[in-house]
Amino acid sequence: MILDTVTPNRRGFLGLAGAGGAALALGAGAAQAQKVRTSARILILGAGAGGAAIANRLADRLDGAEITVLDGKQEHWYQPGFTLVAAGLRPASYATSSITGWLPRGITFVNEYAAELDPEANRVITTGGQRIDYDYLIVSTGLTLDWDAVEGFDLSMVGPETGISAHYASPELAEKSWHALDKFTDEGGVGLFGRPATEMKCAGAPVKICFLGEDIATTKGNRSKCDFIYNAQAQNLFGVPVIHHRVRQIMDERDITYRYQHVLKGIDLGAKTATYTTPEGEVSDNWDFINVIPPQRAPQVIRDSGLAWADRWVDQGWIEVDMQTLRHARYSNVFGIGDINGVPKGKTAASVKFHLPVVEDHLVSEIAGREGTRMYDGYTSCPLITRVGRAMLVEFDYQDNLTPSFPGLIAPLEELWISWLMKEVALKATYNAMLRGRA
Numbered sequence: 017m018i019l020d021t022v023t024p025n026r027r028g029f030l031g032l033a034g035a036g037g038a039a040l041a042l043g044a045g046a047a048q049a050q051k052v053r054t055s056a057r058i059l060i061l062g063a064g065a066g067g068a069a070i071a072n073r074l075a076d077r078l079d080g081a082e083i084t085v086l087d088g089k090q091e092h093w094y095q096p097g098f099t100l101v102a103a104g105l106r107p108a109s110y111a112t113s114s115i116t117g118w119l120p121r122g123i124t125f126v127n128e129y130a131a132e133l134d135p136e137a138n139r140v141i142t143t144g145g146q147r148i149d150y151d152y153l154i155v156s157t158g159l160t161l162d163w164d165a166v167e168g169f170d171l172s173m174v175g176p177e178t179g180i181s182a183h184y185a186s187p188e189l190a191e192k193s194w195h196a197l198d199k200f201t202d203e204g205g206v207g208l209f210g211r212p213a214t215e216m217k218c219a220g221a222p223v224k225i226c227f228l229g230e231d232i233a234t235t236k237g238n239r240s241k242c243d244f245i246y247n248a249q250a251q252n253l254f255g256v257p258v259i260h261h262r263v264r265q266i267m268d269e270r271d272i273t274y275r276y277q278h279v280l281k282g283i284d285l286g287a288k289t290a291t292y293t294t295p296e297g298e299v300s301d302n303w304d305f306i307n308v309i310p311p312q313r314a315p316q317v318i319r320d321s322g323l324a325w326a327d328r329w330v331d332q333g334w335i336e337v338d339m340q341t342l343r344h345a346r347y348s349n350v351f352g353i354g355d356i357n358g359v360p361k362g363k364t365a366a367s368v369k370f371h372l373p374v375v376e377d378h379l380v381s382e383i384a385g386r387e388g389t390r391m392y393d394g395y396t397s398c399p400l401i402t403r404v405g406r407a408m409l410v411e412f413d414y415q416d417n418l419t420p421s422f423p424g425l426i427a428p429l430e431e432l433w434i435s436w437l438m439k440e441v442a443l444k445a446t447y448n449a450m451l452r453g454r455a
């Protein structure tokens with residue numbers, strides 16, 4: 017079998033928007049691929065980044081397929097925008113749009129969640145009690161934020177009155193989180209940041225909001241009143257060693273305190289303390305501002321479905337897909353796209369862009385009686401904002417190799433204005449092109 021690895025050499029996630037009109041040119045290429053005639057029933061769970069995009073791509077590639085998309089939400093959230101909202105750079109509305117506006121014509125959208133999944137019977141039951149039988153299933157439900165796992169915490173606490181921020185939760189709560197950060201950087205005190213011990217989407221986002229907060233305090237002339245403490249769950253500040261070293265260097269330069277193996281266990285709003293588990297036992301800190309990012313897991317319906325790994329990530333429930341083909345290891349008519357996949361890297365929208373051609377290829381090839389050849393190499397990217405107006409465009413693969421989209425042009429570990437522009441402007445255009453199936 018000839019393998020066609022989907023490498024970022026074709027200009028990573030941002031390549032398309034960065035290259036301007038090239039986005040449309042490539043999109044036309046996908047649409048021009050020959051259509052395959054089929055009556056297959058394809059069910060897509062979730063209409064987020066992965067679900068909406070694969071629906072568009074399959075509608076382009078297949079003629080006669082019965083494509084159904086299931087999602088109980090009505091709003092689509094552009095989550096990479098949450099960081100900009102939480103730093104006061106965009107309003108909440110920047111990150112919201114209507115789900116149906118992204119879906120292609122000729123498919124069926126069921127505005128309900130999957131409530132039961134039976135991969136032996138190729139059947140899903142919706143929250144409204146509908147039964148949907150499928151020939152192929154694409155799981156793109158994203159992940160669940162386990163807020164209940166943080167003791168003493170409730171999303172209703174988020175805002176400037178409490179100093180609690182939770183910018184992962186929603187566009188509205190990202191905006192409230194900004195009001196909390198704004199107040200902290202006006203008044204000063206201790207600001208706590210950190211990440212959960214589970215796998216998580218956009219592992220750079222907890223670092224970004226810490227850097228942005230520090231930069232905002234500096235710009236306001238209030239840096240000397242503010243302590244910034246970043247709590248990492250592991251023995252590093254980022255899972256990729258070379259990025260860890262760079263982040264540590266920047267934190268040292270900017271007098272941001274960092275601690276390893278500190279995992280948020282709970283908060284006490286009355287006492288304004290946070291408790292962390294550490295190898296030496298529990299420690300408590302006072303805070304004036306705290307950014308809470310909870311443990312992240314597969315939605316319960318997926319964890320109950322028999323699709324999850326039995327011996328890896330058992331407390332998290334990611335689905336057991338082959339790390340290169342993204343096809344389920346035990347149910348060959350099931351594929352995964354996006355955050356739900358149990359693979360060692362890749363919980364970013366940028367990774368979704370590289371999941372899409374792989375799943376499309378294997379699914380369409382099988383329908384056409386051929387064998388798919390495309391492979392996912394772990395491509396993950398995260399424009400790591402370091403200040404308002406500066407970012408590092410870090411991109412890497414399963415082997416922790418840096419895989420820059422613009423080698424020789426944009427240095428991945430330098431804080432650059434062009435990388436910031438990629439995040440602030442180009443990322444959304446690329447993301448939207450991806451949703452339409454054109455990137």
Ligand SMILES: Cc1cc2nc3c(=O)[nH]c(=O)nc-3n(C[C@H](O)[C@H](O)[C@H](O)COP(=O)(O)OP(=O)(O)OC[C@H]3O[C@@H](n4cnc5c(N)ncnc54)[C@H](O)[C@@H]3O)c2cc1C
Nearest residue numbers: 062064065066095096129130157158218354355364365366
């Ligand atoms: C603060 C923040 C910053 C980020 N920054 C970046 C960044 O800079 N760059 C980047 O590339 N990525 C970033 N990401 C990550 C990126 O947003 C996700 O990796 C991406 O959205 C994953 O796509 P997905 O389709 O797997 O899940 P999602 O886009 O989350 O969509 C999942 C969909 O599935 C639906 N669903 C859930 N359960 C069910 C069910 N039972 N039945 C049917 N539907 C269901 C949901 O309603 C949702 O619409 C960031 C995320 C956050 C939160």
